[in-house]
Amino acid sequence: MMSRRDSALMRKDTSQSIRRSRIAAAIAVGIFLGCVFAFLYPDGFFVSTPPIHHSVDISNSEVASSSCDSSERINMLKSEFVAASNKNAELKKQLRELTEKLRLAEQRKDNAQKEVLVLGEQQKAGLFGTVKGVRTNLNVVPDESVNPRLAKILEKVAIKREVIVALANSNVRDMLEVWFTNIKRVGITNYLVVALDDGIANLCRSKDVPVYKENPDEGIDSVAMAGGNHVVSGLKFRVLREFLQLGYSVLLSDVDIVYLQNPFDHLYRDSDVESMTDGHNNMTAYGFNDVFDEPQMGWARYAHTMRIWVYNSGFFYIRPTIPSIELLDRVAGRLSREKAWDQAVFNEELFFPSHPGYDGLHASRRTMDYYLFMNSKVLFKTVRKDSKLSKLKPVIVHINYHPDKFQRMKAVVDYYVNGNQDALKPFPDGSE
16 A cells, blocks of 8 residues: 555656646747747847938938939930031031032933934044034933922923023013013013012913912022012022923023014024123124233233123023033022122123133033124114114114113114104113
């Protein structure tokens, strides 16, 4: 039988065993929880977080710095864009100029090839006195894309691709009416007025006169509307270019001209430019050897010079050739840069030879008969006083030497058309 002492010892051992089990369980739970927190909070459960305001300060400074950099970058990009745009515009201008030069070069090449076809292979020189050079250049290939609207008008108006052209604004309205009235009376139908303002365009339409008005052009319109006779005259070299590019021969006419016959019946058409002269006799009209005397030179005192009076830029026939177009370009170019008289520039470009620093124009030219294509100096100073010459009927009379143009134009009509032999007598030889 178990004693009371043994029973007490047994209870004591059981109590200690339970206590140890609880301790072991607590330790196990602690280790487990430690592992869980270690996994969830690897940096520690009580790690302090840096103040947020520092990050905000840093972010604000970075934003401000970034904003300044962006503004500078934008301004730099704008400057680069403007510079690139200017450069692009300049390159486009150069491209247009090079394209035009290339086109002209191709036309020259095409004309040269055609000349070879016409003339054949290189030839030996013929017998003495039988050799003649080529005077008549080939026409350019017509390019209707230059001005389709003008091309349609010329297709209706021109005869054998020839047309009389006059530029006019309202300042010369009265003279223009005399001009086209006598053109109609002679029976000429292939003529065209380039109207430089609406007043002239409306006048021509009301009188059944063929008219063409250019598209608005600030450079032309500012001069055309208010310009005088000489200023308007300078515009023709720009305007005529399109006519030649379209493949038409033009008889350019100022409006202070009275038509008495059809001029197309009296042209040679063998040169690039066929012009009336400001000369008044054979020497001044067709050229002469003018001897310059310089006594101090002794034996070599006499120097021979060649003289000719200028062509009149108010009445000339021009064919659609490369040299003709080059002439128009040269004159128009100089008039845009220089304050010069268009007739002086016209003659300088036609006659000045090539020399160091200057390439002359290789255009063929012919002087018109000054009794058929008569200037007003020839008429009033010579013809009206000569019994034989006064019976001749000129093709045209150009009142270019006298300022009272309208009155003298009417007198010429009265004299040659109406037969009034006294119509020219009231006027002096020159101007008063």
